[in-house]
Amino acid sequence: MGQAKNRGSREQRIQAAQERKAALRPTALACNDCGAAITDFDELDTRGLRGMEAAYAGICPGCGAVTHALKGDPEVVAAFAEFLEQEHGELNMGAQSKDGQRVA
Numbered sequence: 238m239g240q241a242k243n244r245g246s247r248e249q250r251i252q253a254a255q256e257r258k259a260a261l262r263p264t265a266l267a268c269n270d271c272g273a274a275i276t277d278f279d280e281l282d283t284r285g286l287r288g289m290e291a292a293y294a295g296i297c298p299g300c301g302a303v304t305h306a307l308k309g310d311p312e313v314v315a316a317f318a319e320f321l322e323q324e325h326g327e328l329n330m331g332a333q334s335k336d337g338q339r340v341a
């Protein structure tokens with residue numbers, strides 16, 4: 238009985254975590270080069286990155302630039318951006334709203 242109960246609450250926790258993730262996901266990424274909306278993008282694995290809420294990457298259909306979107310504590314985001322720069326070269330970091338509009 239106790240085991241079934243534990244399994245139920247674990248599933249509920251996983252579901253709640255997935256719902257939180259889904260709520261964070263923007264509808265589009267704003268291209269850091271040309272500002273076009275990138276609607277086809279992947280979520281990056283940020284498990285184990287404390288303070289990182291979510292990270293996404295997509296390729297702009299307009300200009301082909303790779304754009305990353307990072308959400309989390311500013312210090313962690315800055316450290317993760319530095320890591321990405323080492324992996325991919327210089328990044329154009331920008332800010333965007335949840336619906337893929339660039340913000341200054």
Ligand SMILES: [Zn+2]
Nearest residue numbers: 268271297300
């Ligand atoms: Zn672009």
